[in-house]
Amino acid sequence: MENFRERIKDKKRIVVKIGSSSIIHEETGHLNFERMEHLVRILTDIHNSGKDVVLVSSGAVGVGMKALGLTRKPRSLTMKQACAAVGQGRLIAVYQKLFSEYNQGTAQILLTKNTMLDEIRRLNAKNTFENLFDLNIIPIVNENDTVSTEELEFGDNDTLSAVIAAIVRADLLVLLSDIDGLYTDDPAKHADAELIPVIEVIDDKIESMGKGSNSAVGTGGMVTKIAAANIVTDAGADMIITNAGDLNNLSRIMHGEEVGTLFLAHKRTNFRLLEYLEEKPYFTRR
Template sequence: MRIVVKVGTSTLAHGTGRLNIRRVELLCKTLADLQNAGHQVVLVSSGAIGMGVGKLLLQSRPADIATKQAAAAVGQCELMYTYDKLFTDYNHTVAQILLTAEDVNDPERRHNIERTLERLLELGAIPIINENDTVSTAEIKVGDNDTLSAIVAVSVQADLLILLSDINGLYTADPHTHPDAKLISVVEHITPEMEAAAGGAGSRQGTGGMITKLGAAKMATSHGVPMIIANGEDPTRLYDIVDGVTVGTLFLAKEM
């Protein structure tokens, strides 16, 4: 299988903004093992701004663009250093790709990205992709890594897109405010009612939320790529997902 895995800031970091070392180590170990089993893995990783906030000892996520970009520049270094070190421990090579909306919207640049990703996968490397927050502004910003991961999954013709988040999946209502909300295991069609119940942003450190995940699901499934939302608290759940065990919410791909 060719698998695109997206991890959010809430999965990678503690509430302080500092890296959740134990979880990231387990994530890298699991992804390395899946690669060893013959799967091809692409990792779309949030966390640059969050890591930078923690390393720069800022009190909260910055609101102004200049400080966000500065935090991203610092945090991306720490993020990739950590990934490179951990994957190297398991004899895997990683490659960093930073993208903006201009890169994916321009046909020639997108073709170049797709060609590079394909060659990296052929060479056995694990591409690690993030939005280029150090230069992104409103005009050239993809906006969130849920959307970016769907773009990547479609670009590499993935067999599966997995979004690891701080929630177990899609519920009938917001489980934070509706304790009786039920987890939806399989979604064949995204309805207006689901979108209305999706709510706003996710964690205070992240930029996405369930609504962006539904947008990613629409994009991926319409191009024949099934998508799963699962809780990233235990990265070893990826084994169950790849083995076909029901975990989180599965969005079925449309017939192509």
């Protein structure tokens, strides 16, 4: 049997997504500096090994909520935008400070779905990423929630990270989640649920395993991760879901260890990113 995990060692361009619940203390709403520092150290080490790295990080709205004294996620679009406007600057400042401790340059990139829908803007975004890679910079990406509208937003950073992976022609997308991977059933409710180590084809059975988000600060769930896997694997990259509770999982993945759930690439010859972006709310392309 082919060792799919061993192939991970040879990946050259990696996109890593981390969610709000993984970098924010749920009890207090404050940033988890220890976890962020650990993430930054691992990403810098991966980059130092000769690989291109992109970080897609949630958290701007959550940081803004805390700064504005809010205890619940805002329902209105304008309040969400206000939280993002306050929180994004604070979040990127922390990342820049942490990366600078390891002499690693970073760049902030804020995107909207509207940017990706336009061919010229999409090409400009791709060129920006390529130039940053040439300059040994790690791009830090988030959705530009301050200007996104409900009709033209990605809605979650699982989808955004998949789109980024497709645009930059990444070899691997790693979704750092609050669960070990995709299970046969909800492990919180069913003790006999089993982790699925490898998924070669995303069929109806796999689609049906999607669950919604239970996080107080996050927006995604397993359903958005499977949707992201549809984009990434069709674009020709592998995708792994693993638990952010132990960020060493990221290092283990890059060393070829069996961690999380691996979705195998199977590039579609007629892959067109627009087909996925134009479908709502979550998409299947088979």
